[in-house]
Amino acid sequence: MEKEIKVAPIKNGTVVDHIPAGRALDVFKILGIESPAKEEISTTMNARSKKMERKDLIMIENRELSADETDKIALIAPQATINIIENSEVIVKHRVELPKEIEGIIRCANSNCISNAEKEPIASKFITISNNPPTFRCDYCGWIIKNVVACI
Numbered sequence: 677m678e679k680e681i682k683v684a685p686i687k688n689g690t691v692v693d694h695i696p697a698g699r700a701l702d703v704f705k706i707l708g709i710e711s712p713a714k715e716e717i718s719t720t721m722n723a724r725s726k727k728m729e730r731k732d733l734i735m736i737e738n739r740e741l742s743a744d745e746t747d748k749i750a751l752i753a754p755q756a757t758i759n760i761i762e763n764s765e766v767i768v769k770h771r772v773e774l775p776k777e778i779e780g781i782i783r784c785a786n787s788n789c790i791s792n793a794e795k796e797p798i799a800s801k802f803i804t805i806s807n808n809p810p811t812f813r814c815d816y817c818g819w820i821i822k823n824v825v826a827c828i
């Protein structure tokens with residue numbers, strides 16, 4: 677894989693580009709895509725990139741990712757770009773945006789945190805304190821999360 681990989685011509689769907697190398701599977705996980713057989717998915721891993729040393733890229737056919745979904749991708753790949761493809765043409769291209777506050781997606785790693793209480797469970801809430809590397813602080817207990825994938 678020595679060449680810059682061009683966006684493969686899927687007819688309709690979403691291409692997520694500029695994922696840090698090795699994180700494509702984490703992107704699937706955060707999108708809740710458990711069984712790739714359900715959707716038409718292809719992955720290019722460890723491709724050469726002009727912007728980054730190495731990158732991963734995923735293509736999801738016949739599905740347009742929503743803004744909520746692309747925000748989730750930002751939790752692990754803040755440099756990712758989203759390309760929405762219709763009839764083999766890129767109709768929308770944008771970068772993901774890391775939300776300032778994240779509710780209910782990240783599980784606090786502090787087992788004593790009130791957001792982990794079994795009685796009267798409350799939704800977790802995290803504040804983004806750094807974009808690179810993505811780092812989040814629990815709004816309830818102050819716990820710092822760097823490895824989001826372990827906490828979703």
Ligand SMILES: [Zn+2]
Nearest residue numbers: 784789814817
């Ligand atoms: Zn907490």
